Amino acid sequence: MIKKVGILTCGGDCPGLNAVIRGAVKVALYNDVEVYGFLEGYKGLLEDRKIKLEQPNIDGIIFRGGTILKSNNGTNTFAVPEINDKGERIFVDYSEEIAKRLKEQGFDCLIVIGGDGSLKSARDYMLRGVNVVGVPKTIDNDVPYTDVTFGFNTAVEVATEAVDRLHTTGDSHGRIMVLEVMGRYAGWVALSAGLAGGADTILIPEIPYDINKVVEKIAYRRAHNKNHSVIVVAEGAKPKEGTISIREIEGDKAENKGLDSVKLGGAGAFVSSEVERITGFEARVTNLGYLQRGGSPCPYDRILSTEFGAMAMQLCVEEKFGRMVTLLNGKLQSISLNEVAGSDTTIGAKSSNLKLVDLGGDLIQTARKVGICLGD
Ligand code: F6P
Numbered sequence: 171m172i173k174k175v176g177i178l179t180c181g182g183d184c185p186g187l188n189a190v191i192r193g194a195v196k197v198a199l200y201n202d203v204e205v206y207g208f209l210e211g212y213k214g215l216l217e218d219r220k221i222k223l224e225q226p227n228i229d230g231i232i233f234r235g236g237t238i239l240k241s242n243n244g245t246n247t248f249a250v251p252e253i254n255d256k257g258e259r260i261f262v263d264y265s266e267e268i269a270k271r272l273k274e275q276g277f278d279c280l281i282v283i284g285g286d287g288s289l290k291s292a293r294d295y296m297l298r299g300v301n302v303v304g305v306p307k308t309i310d311n312d313v314p315y316t317d318v319t320f321g322f323n324t325a326v327e328v329a330t331e332a333v334d335r336l337h338t339t340g341d342s343h344g345r346i347m348v349l350e351v352m353g354r355y356a357g358w359v360a361l362s363a364g365l366a367g368g369a370d371t372i373l374i375p376e377i378p379y380d381i382n383k384v385v386e387k388i389a390y391r392r393a394h395n396k397n398h399s400v401i402v403v404a405e406g407a408k409p410k411e412g413t414i415s416i417r418e419i420e421g422d423k424a425e426n427k428g429l430d431s432v433k434l435g436g437a438g439a440f441v442s443s444e445v446e447r448i449t450g451f452e453a454r455v456t457n458l459g460y461l462q463r464g465g466s467p468c469p470y471d472r473i474l475s476t477e478f479g480a481m482a483m484q485l486c487v488e489e490k491f492g493r494m495v496t497l498l499n500g501k502l503q504s505i506s507l508n509e510v511a512g513s514d515t516t517i518g519a520k521s522s523n524l525k526l527v528d529l530g531g532d533l534i535q536t537a538r539k540v541g542i543c544l545g546d
Contacts, residue, residue, distance in 0.1 A: 172278035174204045175486050176220065179237040180211035180284035180291075184307050184321030185467035186475035187237035190283055192228040193479025199225065201487045206277075210242040211284070212291065216250065216264055218271065232472055235465040244420075248294060249427035261427050269298040279486040283307050285319075286524060287430060289494060293511035296492050303482045304494035304507050309463055311358035314525040315505050316496040320475040325352065325462040326362045329402075332458050333367025336400050344397030346388060346445050346453035350438025352462050353404045357527045359462065360404035364542065365533065370399045371543040373441065375406035375414070376527045379545025381444050387543035388449060403441050405434040407545075415440055477502050 177194060179187045191207065198205045205223040208214035221227070221239075231238060247268060249261040272280065279301040282292035285308040292302045306313040309325035329351045340347035349369075353359040357374025364372035371387050373379045388399045408414045417435030435457070442455035467475060474497065481495045485504055493504035512523030527534065537544060 172203055172486055172489060174206070174276050175279050175281060175483065176206050176208055176215075176272065176277050177223070177239070177281040178208040178211050178215055178283065179239045179241045179307070180282060180288035181241060181243045181307070182285070182309075183236050183241050183463055184309050184319075185235050185324040185463070185465060186320035186471040187239075187241075187283060187307065188228075188231040188234045189467060189472050189475030190305055190307070190320065190479035190482070191223070191238060192231050193476040193481075194281060194483040195223045195225075195228045195479075197480045197483035197487065198223075201483075203483070203487065205483075207239040210240045211245065211288070212247050213242040213245040214239075215268060215280075216245060216247050232476070233466050235467070244429060246291070246428040248291065251427075265295065265298050269295060269300045272300055279303060279491055281305065281482045281486065283482075285310070286313055287428075289313065289507065290511040290523075291428075293492075293507040296507060297515065301486075301489075301491035302507065303485045303491060303504075304510065305478045305482050306494060306496065306510075309359065310353045310356055312354065312356035312524045312526070313510065314523050315494070315510050316498060316525075317500065318474070318497055320471050320478060321463075321467065322358065322362075323470045323474075324465075324468045325359050326366065327468050328462050328465075329359055329363030329458055330366040332456065332461075333363055333369055333400055333402060336456065337367070337398070340398035340400055340454075343452070346399050346401065346442070346449070346451055348401045348403055348438045348442040348445070348453060348455040350403050350405055350435075350455065350457045352458070353406060354434060355406045355524060355526070357404040357406070360402045360407070361527055361533050361537065364402035365537055367400070367402070369402045369542065371401040371545065372537060373401065373403045373407040373437075373545045374527055375404055375408065376529060377544050377546050378408055378410040380410050381441070381448065381545075383543055383545050384441065384445060385448050388445065388451065392451075401441060401445070403438040405437050407437045407441075409440075 311322040336347040415436035420431040
């Protein structure tokens with residue numbers, strides 16, 4: 171019988187994190203399992219900062235955005251930068267020390283709620299002998315082996331509302347309205363919100379675009395008395411002959427071992443200025459940014475998060491460790507974390523096992539059928 175479980179929320183926050191925590195704690199309370207929440211993700215795990223989670227902690231949090239445990243995407247416990255006696259920058263692997271401490275403190279399992287990178291680290295803790303269970307989180311929907319991650323549907327809802335609003339103002343002024351949405355190297359948010367909002371053009375990282383095709387679509391619409399166009403651009407979209415748009419690289423990329431220090435941004439502004447330059451029509455860009463991540467989860471995400479949280483704790487209770495909860499082919503189940511994290515078993519290495527938009531899949535096919543320009 172397990173007695174004590176740790177839980178942490180890692181990486182960028184995402185609507186539904188609190189609902190996952192709530193679901194997990196409820197199952198723990200019914201099974202007499204103590205739960206401790208490590209604060210600020212892996213940072214709190216490293217520094218051993220944690221709080222005991224009991225009923226009052228989870229009261230009324232199902233609809234709250236953010237995470238009561240706080241999060242952090244700047245700590246890789248497998249490579250913590252430090253300055254040695256000689257003044258040189260070195261990287262220290264604290265994972266064994268942490269694994270030992272968890273054992274000494276009597277933790278039977280750690281529930282890691284995170285995206286691809288955090289889940290890879292979770293698997294690496296498993297290789298260090300820690301029992302772990304993963305929960306796939308991200309608005310980007312790019313975690314493999316799950317139909318969907320929690321938070322994604324809320325982000326799509328927010329982005330769809332933005333598309334709707336851009337249609338009406340764009341129509342009034344006969345302008346080209348460009349909306350940049352999140353998603354990193356995957357186009358799920360852009361494609362889904364673009365389809366839901368009836369965008370004219372959707373540009374995603376999986377299909378490097380030809381700006382002339384975008385311009386052709388605008389010209390076609392104008393020829394049919396539609397002076398405005400709405401273009402949804404994923405932050406990771408790039409032109410055929412160009413590169414991805416980077417806002418900044420935090421620190422030195424090589425110096426941030428195992429962390430994703432590349433901050434994307436500017437893809438929408440680039441499309442907007444190119445379209446204006448080529449067509450001479452007025453274009454405006456909106457970057458939806460963190461509005462997609464903040465705030466209350468939609469009902470779908472509240473339910474999915476509750477299911478994920480409850481199942482994660484149930485797996486702990488049943489001592490089924492090394493698994494990630496998932497909604498696969500429409501069914502709530504679990505899958506080996508090894509499969510999710512990919513074949514690179516180098517402890518601390520960055521995950522590269524992303525779920526990208528399937529170019530032969532239904533969403534892309536439907537977008538093409540209804541005449542949406544995908545930039546190719
Ligand atoms: O992974 C979620 C996400 O919101 C991405 O879509 C975005 O690129 C990134 O996080 C930005 O995160 P931050 O600015 O917090 O590092």
